Amino acid sequence: MEGETIKIMNQDLVRLDRFDGSNFTRWQDKVRFLLTTLKIFYILDPTLAPLPEPKENDTPQVVAARKKREEDELICRGHILNALSDRLYDLYTNTNSAREIWEALENKYKAEEEGTKKFLISQYIDFKFFDEKPLLPQIHELQVIVNKLKVLKIELPEAFQVGAIVAKLPSSWKGYRKRILHKSEDYFLGRDSKTSSH
Template sequence: MESAQESAIKVMNQDFIKLDKLDGTGTNFNHWKDKLMFFLTALKVAYILNPNLPEIPAPAEGEFEEVTKQRQKREEDEIICRGHILNTLSDSYYDMFQGVRNPREIWDAIEQVYTTQKQGTDKFLIKKYFEFKLADSFSLMDQIHNLQVIVSKLKDYGVEVSESFQVGAIIAKLPPLWNDYQKKLLHTSETLTLSNVLKHLRIEEEARILQKLEVDNAP
């Protein structure tokens, strides 16, 4: 039977395993959690994090050797599980949790830290999204990309911004020089999806840049 250590070596040698470190802000918590749980499952030690994991009972008569092996395996799996959790933490998180010996306590504590951070961060990001303004003095598509980054971060915190809302928000946030084009989009009979409204805006911005170059270079 393959040991946990042998499983660990085999899994670590597979190129498809890419473990991101949990950053000090916890903003990548969901990605980190999913990847690490997959990794620990492949190592057959994820069961250590089960909050309902039963204690190994005292050995009955004639079971001493078997129970000793079970206890030894449990201890080895706990060490492996704890080590991999700590190895995927940023320096700030590592310093915070290195003194905790039980891997399940580390796991629960990190979730608690993330939940506490989330309570304030998601509200801040929502406020940032609503207050985001598109300016005439910068590339429109670059600014919209920054707006979509906020949407992506909100999704990490479990806050979904519907596609129709994103489309409406982008149109509503268009800068003053785009007022005429904004009216055109608002009155179009076309069903605007996020992808095609971005396509329309990209084409329009490129046309405006080309037109400006022609005017600037005119004799």
Template sequence: MAQSSNMSTAITSLNVMPQDLSKLDRFDGNNYKRWKEKVEFLLTTLKVRYVLVTPCPAVSIENATKDQIAAKAKWEDDNYTCRGNILNTLTDSLFDMYAPMKQAKEIWDALENKYKTKDSRNKSYLVSNYFDFKITDNKPILNQVHDLQLIVHQIIAEGIPIDEKFQVGTIIAKLPSSWKDYRKTLKRKGDFLNLESLQRQLRIEEARLRDKQEENAKMTKAAHVVEIDNKKGKRPWAGDSSTKENNKKKKKGACHFCKKKGHYIKECRLKKKKDQANTVEESLVAVITEVNLVSHNAGCWVDIGATRHICSDKNLFKKYEKVGDEIELYMENSSTTKVAGKGIIELKFTSGKSVT
């Protein structure tokens, strides 16, 4: 009956071991405490962890009972299973180092003495990493917060408690400078935030910034397309000085106005000066201070309060008679003009009334 029970336990161990071992990272000397907890869980599941704390039963060959012999045999089988599971969770270099040890407890104690001390030195290293950790704009904010929380869990696993409010304040303080305004908003909410609500707020803000960046990128791309289309629509000679110079170089023959070569008549400066005799060059500025003209050549000059008025069109006179050359009119601009005739003019108003 005992032999059947041992066989059943061995079969169960073989069924559980490969599946559970595939989930374990091989121990390389780092994170000993984490590895130890995982292996202890595995050995407890296999019901062989007791061999690490219980020595092999001492059995006298002469006076041993069947139960004592069976108990010793079971312990030896469980020790073999426990030893194999521990060795199989080690890297190849560590496996070769501890494989000569035949007792599972011997291997376990050797690992404990060597790497537990090393882990104690890692406490200060983990704390230093936590305070030196920086959140940047180069990576997603939430991913970096997750990395920071992994360090926190390692510190807590080493027996160093970290208050949740302290973690919230540290994350807010470590946000990059581009989050300066939002960091102030989070500080005002600090007393009401926990880790879960803080990560939710960061997720919302990060999504908003990502959408804003995508929108700006689309607007920039659209503006670039419009600029390219505008350049395509320009005539090659519009605003292109090099094209103008090339066109000028291609012109041959003499001007029909000044008979000089190198330009056409429409570009002739002498012709422009003649056609625009009353204009000035672009480099000069002319200012007219006073004009003694009527708005229309056929109009009548009316001087309010005067007894005589001036008209340049004799057809406007109701009665008209010529005068001699001896009468001249002195004008305000210090010039004189001859009077051709005199008469009576009838002025008609828009109201229908008239005056002579």
């Protein structure tokens, strides 16, 4: 009874952003957390054995287990569909299995994110600072690219980022760039601190 109350209550307590085709990994993590909290994420496990056909001589335990599994499947499917935009809801509403919906979304949008990863990596590598533009907005633009990479779980070590930023400085900063690269200190992003390496 308590589990059912939690499943009903969560409709009012948890409002997930509706997935519209962007930020799939973030959306998937949030839905995974919700379904795990509700103890129904197991429904999406690809190794989960299918339910056996009902038999007349099934024990009450088998009947109860089948009923619970069918309810969990329905609730899991409903939560996934309710977390989709109207366009995607209409596209997947005729898919009967929660696992089929989950896998179809993964197959489509993980591949798209891989393309996005390559695009963002290319943007990061090609990024250059220009003298003609104010420096702070350019730094902000680079930080946005780095944050998008982090969302896609591509972490750049801080020492690498500092080196990349120094290398991307405009030619008018050549003297500063040489000084930084030849110092024996490690510089960090977003802090005034530096440490000496011995």
